Amino acid sequence: METKTIRNGKTILLRKAVPEDAEQIVDYLKKVCVETDNLSFGLADMPITLESEIEYLKAIQSSTVSVHFVVLCDDEVIATANISGKSRPRMVHVASLGISVLRDYWHCGVGSLLMKAMIDWAKAGGVIRKINLTVRSDNQTAIALYHKFGFRYVGTLHDEMRVDGRSVDLDEMELLF
Numbered sequence: 001m002e003t004k005t006i007r008n009g010k011t012i013l014l015r016k017a018v019p020e021d022a023e024q025i026v027d028y029l030k031k032v033c034v035e036t037d038n039l040s041f042g043l044a045d046m047p048i049t050l051e052s053e054i055e056y057l058k059a060i061q062s063s064t065v066s067v068h069f070v071v072l073c074d075d076e077v078i079a080t081a082n083i084s085g086k087s088r089p090r091m092v093h094v095a096s097l098g099i100s101v102l103r104d105y106w107h108c109g110v111g112s113l114l115m116k117a118m119i120d121w122a123k124a125g126g127v128i129r130k131i132n133l134t135v136r137s138d139n140q141t142a143i144a145l146y147h148k149f150g151f152r153y154v155g156t157l158h159d160e161m162r163v164d165g166r167s168v169d170l171d172e173m174e175l176l177f
């Protein structure tokens with residue numbers, strides 16, 4: 001658990017999510033997926049329900065390869081990030097990463113705090129040796145954030161996503177440690 005004053009002067013709390021956070025996380029996702037087109041889903045096709053989120057958070061509580069972090073400000077979830085691991089022995093060292101922050105809190109250093117927390121967590125677990133992620137090729141802020149934490153560009157997947165019928169390219173990035 002980490003408490004910090006961020007660039008806008010507010011105090012935030014960063015910690016691992018627990019099943020009791022599920023309702024707030026779902027409300028957060030409903031908000032953030034409307035604020036940005038950078039995620040793999042919109043409000044109409046949000047793949048997460050309250051029930052699925054509770055089950056998921058219960059399932060990962062003692063995992064060494066999957067984790068979910070939340071950032072709270074004034075008791076409201078303002079950012080989340082997760083690392084999702086794999087179970088097959090040949091793939092268990094590889095995980096994928098996702099992150100988002102509410103628009104009101106962009107460029108305050110919250111994304112960086114989450115990235116550091118996730119990478120530190122993955123390294124401390126001793127199982128994950130590689131983190132993959134996918135990012136819109138035009139998402140300059142996220143790409144800058146990932147470069148800052150050592151991720152390197154792997155390649156571009158063309159027409160990998162369609163947002164309101166418009167074709168979007170995605171970049172694959174990876175971090176090995």
Ligand SMILES: CC(C)(COP(=O)(O)OP(=O)(O)OC[C@H]1O[C@@H](n2cnc3c(N)ncnc32)[C@H](O)[C@@H]1OP(=O)(O)O)[C@@H](O)C(=O)NCCC(=O)NCCS
Pocket residue numbers: 036038039099100101102105106107108109110111112113134135136139140141142144145148
């Ligand atoms: C991408 C995202 C997570 C970044 O979070 P954030 O809290 O704004 O990130 P930070 O404030 O820690 O900034 C991270 C880095 O972004 C870059 N950055 C910050 N402000 C920037 C700006 N105005 N223009 C370009 N790059 C900028 C910098 O490299 C910065 O690092 P620095 O502060 O050490 O210079 C956030 O913008 C977001 O949630 N966007 C919508 C969802 C999304 O795109 N998720 C990623 C999907 S792959």
